[in-house]
Amino acid sequence: MCKNKLKILRPCVIGLGYVGLPILVNLSKKYNSSGYDINKQRIVELKKGIDIFGVFKKNNFNKNINFYSDSNKISSYNFFIVTVPTPILKNKKPDLSHIKDVCLTISKVIKRGDIIVFESTVYPGVTDNFCIPLIEKNCALKNGVDFFVGYSPERVNPGDNKHQLKKINKILAYPHNYKKKYILKLYSLLGKKIILTKNIKEAETAKVIENIQRDVNIGLINEIFLACSNLKLNFSNIIKLASTKWNFLKFKPGLVGGHCLPVDPYYFSYICKKKKFNTKITLAGRYINDQMAQVVKDIIKSKLKEMKLKKNTKILICGLTYKKNVADLRNSLALKILKMFKNKNKYIKGFDPLIDSKTAKNNGLFTNANQIKNFDVFIVLTNHSKMKKILKKVNKNKIIIPI
Amino acid sequence: MCKNKLKILRPCVIGLGYVGLPILVNLSKKYNSSGYDINKQRIVELKKGIDIFGVFKKNNFNKNINFYSDSNKISSYNFFIVTVPTPILKNKKPDLSHIKDVCLTISKVIKRGDIIVFESTVYPGVTDNFCIPLIEKNCALKNGVDFFVGYSPERVNPGDNKHQLKKINKILAYPHNYKKKYILKLYSLLGKKIILTKNIKEAETAKVIENIQRDVNIGLINEIFLACSNLKLNFSNIIKLASTKWNFLKFKPGLVGGHCLPVDPYYFSYICKKKKFNTKITLAGRYINDQMAQVVKDIIKSKLKEMKLKKNTKILICGLTYKKNVADLRNSLALKILKMFKNKNKYIKGFDPLIDSKTAKNNGLFTNANQIKNFDVFIVLTNHSKMKKILKKVNKNKIIIPI
Numbered sequence: 001m002c003k004n005k006l007k008i009l010r011p012c013v014i015g016l017g018y019v020g021l022p023i024l025v026n027l028s029k030k031y032n033s034s035g036y037d038i039n040k041q042r043i044v045e046l047k048k049g050i051d052i053f054g055v056f057k058k059n060n061f062n063k064n065i066n067f068y069s070d071s072n073k074i075s076s077y078n079f080f081i082v083t084v085p086t087p088i089l090k091n092k093k094p095d096l097s098h099i100k101d102v103c104l105t106i107s108k109v110i111k112r113g114d115i116i117v118f119e120s121t122v123y124p125g126v127t128d129n130f131c132i133p134l135i136e137k138n139c140a141l142k143n144g145v146d147f148f149v150g151y152s153p154e155r156v157n158p159g160d161n162k163h164q165l166k167k168i169n170k171i172l173a174y175p176h177n178y179k180k181k182y183i184l185k186l187y188s189l190l191g192k193k194i195i196l197t198k199n200i201k202e203a204e205t206a207k208v209i210e211n212i213q214r215d216v217n218i219g220l221i222n223e224i225f226l227a228c229s230n231l232k233l234n235f236s237n238i239i240k241l242a243s244t245k246w247n248f249l250k251f252k253p254g255l256v257g258g259h260c261l262p263v264d265p266y267y268f269s270y271i272c273k274k275k276k277f278n279t280k281i282t283l284a285g286r287y288i289n290d291q292m293a294q295v296v297k298d299i300i301k302s303k304l305k306e307m308k309l310k311k312n313t314k315i316l317i318c319g320l321t322y323k324k325n326v327a328d329l330r331n332s333l334a335l336k337i338l339k340m341f342k343n344k345n346k347y348i349k350g351f352d353p354l355i356d357s358k359t360a361k362n363n364g365l366f367t368n369a370n371q372i373k374n375f376d377v378f379i380v381l382t383n384h385s386k387m388k389k390i391l392k393k394v395n396k397n398k399i400i401i402p403i
Numbered sequence: 404m405c406k407n408k409l410k411i412l413r414p415c416v417i418g419l420g421y422v423g424l425p426i427l428v429n430l431s432k433k434y435n436s437s438g439y440d441i442n443k444q445r446i447v448e449l450k451k452g453i454d455i456f457g458v459f460k461k462n463n464f465n466k467n468i469n470f471y472s473d474s475n476k477i478s479s480y481n482f483f484i485v486t487v488p489t490p491i492l493k494n495k496k497p498d499l500s501h502i503k504d505v506c507l508t509i510s511k512v513i514k515r516g517d518i519i520v521f522e523s524t525v526y527p528g529v530t531d532n533f534c535i536p537l538i539e540k541n542c543a544l545k546n547g548v549d550f551f552v553g554y555s556p557e558r559v560n561p562g563d564n565k566h567q568l569k570k571i572n573k574i575l576a577y578p579h580n581y582k583k584k585y586i587l588k589l590y591s592l593l594g595k596k597i598i599l600t601k602n603i604k605e606a607e608t609a610k611v612i613e614n615i616q617r618d619v620n621i622g623l624i625n626e627i628f629l630a631c632s633n634l635k636l637n638f639s640n641i642i643k644l645a646s647t648k649w650n651f652l653k654f655k656p657g658l659v660g661g662h663c664l665p666v667d668p669y670y671f672s673y674i675c676k677k678k679k680f681n682t683k684i685t686l687a688g689r690y691i692n693d694q695m696a697q698v699v700k701d702i703i704k705s706k707l708k709e710m711k712l713k714k715n716t717k718i719l720i721c722g723l724t725y726k727k728n729v730a731d732l733r734n735s736l737a738l739k740i741l742k743m744f745k746n747k748n749k750y751i752k753g754f755d756p757l758i759d760s761k762t763a764k765n766n767g768l769f770t771n772a773n774q775i776k777n778f779d780v781f782i783v784l785t786n787h788s789k790m791k792k793i794l795k796k797v798n799k800n801k802i803i804i805p806i
Binding site: 124125155163168169171193195197199201202203205206207209210212213214216217219220223224226227228230231233234237238239241242244245246247248249268271272275276277279280281282284285287288 | 527528558566571572574596598600602604605606608609610612613615616617619620622623626627629630631633634636637640641642644645647648649650651652671674675678679680682683684685687688690691
């Protein structure tokens with residue numbers, strides 16, 4: 001056991017996206033903390049108190065926080081929380097490049113007695129069989145002896161105020177005794193209740209199956225939506241009827257975007273396949289959910305056709321982020337649909353009141369609600385809570401909500 | 404509109420299985436009712452007050468009930484509730500033969516002003532496009548003019564006391580004005596709240612998707628169970644961890660038998676395919692759930708192997724009905740597993756404390772808990788609430804609960 005015991009944990013959050021930033025903000029309430037991101041632009045903005053996702057304002061960042069984009073600066077910290085993205089490659093296989101880069105960075109700054117907790121969603125085994133060996137190999141220190149690795153799956157649900165960090169339970173897998181009490185105290189800032197366990201692989205699996213279950217259920221409801229449309233049945237009436245049963249689960253059909261649901265099923269299938277187990281249901285949601293952009297586009301097309309519009313009718317697609325009430329355009333199927341239309345019709349534009357002006361400009365979108373008066377027809381894709389108020393003055397017959 | 408209005412509804416329940424019998428018992432509290440079944444044996448037993456499924460006792464059957472196996476006897480009734488089975492054929496396509504037979508029977512006894520409510524689970528369109536035309540063709544009367552057809556999906560959950568008929572909501576699709584008030588009054592005996600709607604196809608669909616959702620979710624959890632076993636991960640620990648998330652759905656892995664879940668997904672897929680829509684998720688649960696008998700058999704085999712038993716060790720498989728706390732052996736995967744073993748090992752026997760002695764004898768099973776003392780090892784498949792008490796005196800190390 002390492003003898004160089006720490007008196008105080010000095011946390012550094014690596015990766016300041018929608019997962020890392022709330023962690024850092026909460027930690028800074030009690031700890032001298034730092035946030036590190038390779039995206040220099042993001043660090044410049046955060047230093048100015050700007051969060052382009054609109055979740056945090058300047059006054060959320062207190063004096064305890066230091067932002068860095070230079071990895072040399074984080075070597076004075078001793079508790080690393082890793083929240084970098086774990087996307088998929090074009091061939092749908094796990095893209096562990098960000099995790100790999102972080103492990104290499106950590107192996108350069110790590111000291112005897114340091115602690116690392118990974119929070120990125122991965123398949124079971126990534127922490128034990130990929131991250132730890134990579135760090136050990138590059139720093140000549142040993143996990144469990146010189147440094148100590150844990151895993152705590154993030155459960156951030158962007159756009160959902162009800163389930164913010166401090167309101168939900170959080171799993172922490174930490175198989176060591178070293179500084180356990182201190183870590184638990186620190187983690188108590190990051191969850192309502194911390195569920196401590198020793199098995200990292202179990203915690204990794206728990207996270208990935210939560211998202212798979214959600215993806216499959218939305219996939220099934222999308223399939224039922226499509227089937228009803230095919231059978232000329234009123235989907236929403238049917239759901240109302242089915243919902244009168246005590247155990248019917250009210251999932252909604254829709255466009256599944258973002259960084260978790262469209263990704264995590266591939267992570268789990270990947271490791272299963274590698275171990276010679278072919279999943280059958282895990283990816284079934286993906287098949288349907290990936291189709292939905294095309295399906296919604298077709299619905300819009302046929303609704304526009306019914307309206308018999310003039311060629312130069314100005315159409316505005318409203319709500320473009322990957323889900324309701326978030327300011328994040330990445331992996332958005334709504335944006336994908338807009339692009340499909342824009343390629344063929346120059347009178348179709350996009351509007352989202354939540355995204356920052358720079359991102360809007362880069363994507364050729366409006367953010368100012370005053371501009372909607374220049375349009376004739378409104379297609380609502382990502383139905384932000386704000387949207388109703390914004391479209392209040394618009395003729396109801398000119399609003400299309402395709403799904 | 405038929406002028407021959409009825410003063411009193413005289414209900415006749417056609418098909419006295421686990422769905423029809425509770426309906427009949429509840430109706431008899433207020434109505435002079437009859438129950439009709441083509442199974443003469445069942446009628447003989449019911450007349451004696453015997454329900455082989457053990458749900459009803461002699462004192463549940465009051466003087467208001469008449470039991471018939473002769474269809475001529477039901478012509479004096481005017482309100483027919485159809486609760487016959489709708490299974491699948493060997494090729495997994497819908498087997499509507501029982502429904503067809505009932506329609507032919509009804510067309511012989513039907514009179515002007517009669518009402519028919521179908522309760523059997525079907526795919527959308529069966530009532531409107533199959534049953535009604537069949538009756539009309541054979542009786543020269545017209546639905547909506549001479550007689551009146553509705554649909555009310557059964558939601559009987561055998562073995563579940565919490566969700567008995569009068570404790571749950573019930574959908575009634577009845578697209579006519581004729582006697583609506585009287586029918587609603589009658590149906591108020593069959594549900595906590597009656598959700599009245601006019602669209603039969605929507606009610607048919609609502610029912611079938613409720614069961615598909617359940618089957619897919621159990622299928623997914625079975626898949627995760629299998630994946631964990633393959634990846635050498637502790638499934639139950641993982642589920643405990645995942646369950647700490649606010650929206651994780653706690654389905655249990657297991658053997659899915661019975662008359663609904665293994666059947667209904669095929670009904671819906673059938674009509675979708677006929678309308679050129681190929682479902683992708685609807686049947687995904689079936690694929691996994693159908694495999695589970697073999698999987699559980701293999702688990703048992705390897706557990707028995709670990710125990711290094713003598714060849715003549717007496718093994719008892721306990722709990723054989725298709726689900727917990729029911730006395731119904733039909734479509735039971737537990738029974739299927741027992742048969743797999745019995746074919747190869749004469750020292751393996753089956754025991755179920757809930758089934759009636761006649762059915763037990765026909766299947767070569769024990770029902771008497773005293774006989775378990777003659778056995779050495781106990782494999783629990785269908786874990787009835789009673790089972791714990793029965794196996795209390797048995798050495799815990801000799802009990803295997805494979806799933």
